[in-house]
Amino acid sequence: MDGYHSFPWPYPIRYGQQDSHETDVLILGGGIAGVWAAIAARRSGAKVTIMEKADTRRSGAGGTGVDHWGYAADNPCSTITPEEMTSALVENHFGYRSGISTYIHASSAYETLLEMEAMGGKIRDTDDEFKGAPFRDDRTKLLFAYAYDNPYTIRVWGANYKPLLRRECKRLGVELLDRTSATALLTEGGAHGARVIGAIGVDCHTGAFVVVRAKAVIVATNRPQRIFTFTSEHRGAAAHRGGSNVGNGYAMGWRIGAEFTLMEKTIRSPFASPYSYPAYGTGNAINTWYPCTIVDANDKEVPWVDCNGKVLSTVDERCRPAEGQKFFLMGGGNASQPHPGLKKYAGPKLIPDLEARMMKGEFTPPFYADLTSMPWYEREAIWGLMVGQEGKTRIPIVQTYERAGFDPAKDMLQTYDFLRGQGMREFVAPQERTFGEIGVAGGMLVDWDLMSNIPGLFGAGDLLFGSQDHVNAATTGRYAGARAALYARSVSHAALDTAQIEREKERVYAPLTETSDSIDWKELNIGVARVMQNYCAELKNEELLKLAEIWLADIEQNEISRVSAGNPHQLMRTLDVIDILTCAQMIVHASKARKASSEVLSFNRVDYPENDPPEWHKYIVIGQDKNNQVRVTDRPLGFWGDFESNYRPRHAENMAAMQGAPASAAT
Amino acid sequence: MVDMPVVYATPNRPTPGRPVIFSPDICSGCNTCVTVCPEDVFIPNPNKGRSPIILYPEECWYCGVCIDDCNRKGAIRLNHPLQQRARWKRKASGEHFRVR
Numbered sequence: 048m049d050g051y052h053s054f055p056w057p058y059p060i061r062y063g064q065q066d067s068h069e070t071d072v073l074i075l076g077g078g079i080a081g082v083w084a085a086i087a088a089r090r091s092g093a094k095v096t097i098m099e100k101a102d103t104r105r106s107g108a109g110g111t112g113v114d115h116w117g118y119a120a121d122n123p124c125s126t127i128t129p130e131e132m133t134s135a136l137v138e139n140h141f142g143y144r145s146g147i148s149t150y151i152h153a154s155s156a157y158e159t160l161l162e163m164e165a166m167g168g169k170i171r172d173t174d175d176e177f178k179g180a181p182f183r184d185d186r187t188k189l190l191f192a193y194a195y196d197n198p199y200t201i202r203v204w205g206a207n208y209k210p211l212l213r214r215e216c217k218r219l220g221v222e223l224l225d226r227t228s229a230t231a232l233l234t235e236g237g238a239h240g241a242r243v244i245g246a247i248g249v250d251c252h253t254g255a256f257v258v259v260r261a262k263a264v265i266v267a268t269n270r271p272q273r274i275f276t277f278t279s280e281h282r283g284a285a286a287h288r289g290g291s292n293v294g295n296g297y298a299m300g301w302r303i304g305a306e307f308t309l310m311e312k313t314i315r316s317p318f319a320s321p322y323s324y325p326a327y328g329t330g331n332a333i334n335t336w337y338p339c340t341i342v343d344a345n346d347k348e349v350p351w352v353d354c355n356g357k358v359l360s361t362v363d364e365r366c367r368p369a370e371g372q373k374f375f376l377m378g379g380g381n382a383s384q385p386h387p388g389l390k391k392y393a394g395p396k397l398i399p400d401l402e403a404r405m406m407k408g409e410f411t412p413p414f415y416a417d418l419t420s421m422p423w424y425e426r427e428a429i430w431g432l433m434v435g436q437e438g439k440t441r442i443p444i445v446q447t448y449e450r451a452g453f454d455p456a457k458d459m460l461q462t463y464d465f466l467r468g469q470g471m472r473e474f475v476a477p478q479e480r481t482f483g484e485i486g487v488a489g490g491m492l493v494d495w496d497l498m499s500n501i502p503g504l505f506g507a508g509d510l511l512f513g514s515q516d517h518v519n520a521a522t523t524g525r526y527a528g529a530r531a532a533l534y535a536r537s538v539s540h541a542a543l544d545t546a547q548i549e550r551e552k553e554r555v556y557a558p559l560t561e562t563s564d565s566i567d568w569k570e571l572n573i574g575v576a577r578v579m580q581n582y583c584a585e586l587k588n589e590e591l592l593k594l595a596e597i598w599l600a601d602i603e604q605n606e607i608s609r610v611s612a613g614n615p616h617q618l619m620r621t622l623d624v625i626d627i628l629t630c631a632q633m634i635v636h637a638s639k640a641r642k643a644s645s646e647v648l649s650f651n652r653v654d655y656p657e658n659d660p661p662e663w664h665k666y667i668v669i670g671q672d673k674n675n676q677v678r679v680t681d682r683p684l685g686f687w688g689d690f691e692s693n694y695r696p697r698h699a700e701n702m703a704a705m706q707g708a709p710a711s712a713a714t
Numbered sequence: 715m716v717d718m719p720v721v722y723a724t725p726n727r728p729t730p731g732r733p734v735i736f737s738p739d740i741c742s743g744c745n746t747c748v749t750v751c752p753e754d755v756f757i758p759n760p761n762k763g764r765s766p767i768i769l770y771p772e773e774c775w776y777c778g779v780c781i782d783d784c785n786r787k788g789a790i791r792l793n794h795p796l797q798q799r800a801r802w803k804r805k806a807s808g809e810h811f812r813v814r
Contacts, residue, residue: 054767057757101752105779110752206782226754251754279772280729284798289775290753325776328813329800346805419805442778447792448800451814458802458811616754616770 056614061255070096071535073261075229076268078107080508080524082212084265087528089219091704093535096222098229098248100291103213108269108288109517113205114437115192116518117378119156124184124198129153139392140383141647142684144487145513150690151526152519159522166211169204180424193337195366197374206436226251228619231551232299237544239673240304243503244541247551254615262535265505265527268296270483271630275579277572285323287484296510298626305499306670308512309489310637313480314385314649327434328444330416330462335433338365340417343410354393365395380515383647384486415459430455478580487515495693497527505531529701558612558621565611568621575628583635588654595635640667640679730795733774736765741789747780
């Protein structure tokens with residue numbers, strides 16, 4: 048009978064009552080980036096507070112696990128330098144991937160993983176389960192994925208990493224404000240664009256008003272989801288990023304004048320489709336399931352080819368570079384999806400003309416992922432290690448499927464490609480786009496300190512422009528934590544602006560007033576999504592984007608006031624959707640500013656049909672001035688400059704700062 | 715005369731409406747799942763010691779941490795929405811199965 052009855056609210060109601068905190072480094076969002084930032088800042092001697100909407104034990108897109116520690120060019124077995132790795136990834140995104148975060152990632156992934164191991168995380172095959180596997184380095188006992196000759200992605204047992212990171216935060220004395228959703232950044236004198244001196248949050252259980260004064264703030268909240276599609280009927284099981292990932296940091300930053308870039312990039316993705324299945328829970332041959340054999344309904348194997356079109360006859364060949372290729376890129380976010388990327392970095396894959404050959408009768412749908420015919424080491428690595436440690440797989444896939452009798456040595460899991468005579472991508476309606484549910488997406492523009500244009504405001508993880516994935520979040524979080532701690536040493540606390548706080552108080556509690564024509568947060572979300580579907584999706588032009596702008600401004604002015612929340616949980620969801628609306632507006636502003644189509648950004652301006660003209664091959668940067676007017680500037684590709692001379696001195700400072708750390712919760 | 719059931723006027727259940735199933739015999743009502751759930755789907759049961767209330771079932775992300783972090787094996791079971799239950803085939807026999 049759950050959901051039918053009303054229950055007394057189980058937590059004390061404290062609407063409007065203020066809790067005040069003071070800290071050196073405040074981190075908004077306690078997912079993977081946030082907890083790594085907290086540990087690094089605390090080790091650098093700062094007093095640290097995390098404000099987290101959910102609970103830091105398991106919160107964030109990566110809270111349920113990680114199975115492949117990708118692009119770890121600094122690992123002892125790597126044959127690729129961080130410079131090569133970063134250049135290849137940026138090039139494979141045609142320049143639209145951050146050289147800053149990618150270089151931090153590729154240079155410190157293994158260094159960060161060793162810290163994970165010191166906290167109790169399993170990173171190597173200490174139980175000798177995979178002895179004899181070609182992807183195992185017997186000296187270090189590290190296991191690698193995808194590319195046997197270019198070991199840069201480490202297979203890890205990461206399902207329990209998040210609770211271990213949280214335990215380390217507790218051990219070091221990080222203050223954890225769980226179930227507190229950040230709503231606004233506070234600035235010096237309350238002025239737009241001024242130094243950030245703290246933040247405000249609302250307790251999702253009690254409704255209390257939480258004010259934190261800080262010397263530096265790191266925003267480590269995820270990207271906005273539910274921009275183009277929202278329905279509770281379909282979203283939960285299929286989504287890679289959870290319902291709490293609504294772009295709070297984007298909206299908060301935007302309101303005080305922080306700059307963002309690449310916001311116009313949205314993609315059509317099966318992962319945003321109402322028809323998706325639980326992530327990693329269907330047969331496929333990519334990413335976590337690479338290089339699984341796929342067979343048709345009559346057990347006929349689908350051939351694989353390398354980037355030269357050579358047909359590969361063994362499973363082993365799927366894990367080797369092609370002739371003339373030093374290495375291939377594989378793993379989450381390796382190319383500018385849905386664009387397949389450059390041939391020179393392309394890895395082996397199923398034959399590209401499978402659909403045409405199926406239609407001629409050569410193959411019979413449905414297809415299956417055939418783990419039974421895979422070598423034992425790949426079967427056990429894919430099912431059990433990768434699917435099992437990857438986020439959202441240990442319980443939803445491995446435990447649930449095995450309970451129903453699935454046996455990877457006997458059974459073939461169905462793929463849902465071509466069931467309607469077409470591949471997965473075409474399974475998605477044109478308007479069902481996503482802003483970064485998968486792949487590299489737009490975000491906060493930062494410098495080599497991971498600081499935005501607003502003094503004292505740092506970013507980490509998926510919120511950073513042109514960034515992607517768990518390891519990127521861990522490494523940029525750790526780096527930002529140290530940078531913010533160093534910055535905090537150089538500034539003092541500033542007085543909070545009472546008027547700014549009062550304005551925010553009025554804003555966040557407004558939805559508690561019910562009106563005769565009230566709607567709930569879900570209706571608001573679907574309304575915003577429909578505007579984006581109609582006017583900022585597959586086809587864009589000035590008129591469509593103008594309508595998007597008018598409609599969203601109308602919703603902001605006339606409809607938000609109708610949304611009502613009956614308790615602190617619903618209040619949190621309502622404030623989330625208001626942030627989704629702000630993020631949608633940012634995407635529209637950026638889409639208006641890019642007056643050219645771009646194949647590599649999946650961006651189609653019907654009024655500017657030429658794809659990727661050279662003069663538009665650049666980053667569009669948007670921000671708001673103090674009169675709330677949108678300011679558009681641009682940056683050339685590669686504007687971050689040289690990797691090594693920017694990274695190395697800062698990294699040395701970070702390491703020195705973290706080594707001068709408190710060993711435990713003293714102070 | 716057949717006894718008719720007592721009937722209530724109820725709104726429709728939100729869907730998907732049963733993301734997890736508790737086993738009342740095993741669950742101790744410790745509320746660990748309430749604490750860890752990243753979507754804040756549960757509230758503690760007003761009757762202490764009983765399984766939590768699934769207050770917002772349609773917000774479930776199906777991540778499974780309520781089960782992963784539960785102290786009592788078998789106390790909670792994940793229940794995928796019917797429309798998202800994948801199928802498989804046993805290679806040797808050709809028999810078909812599905813997630814249950």
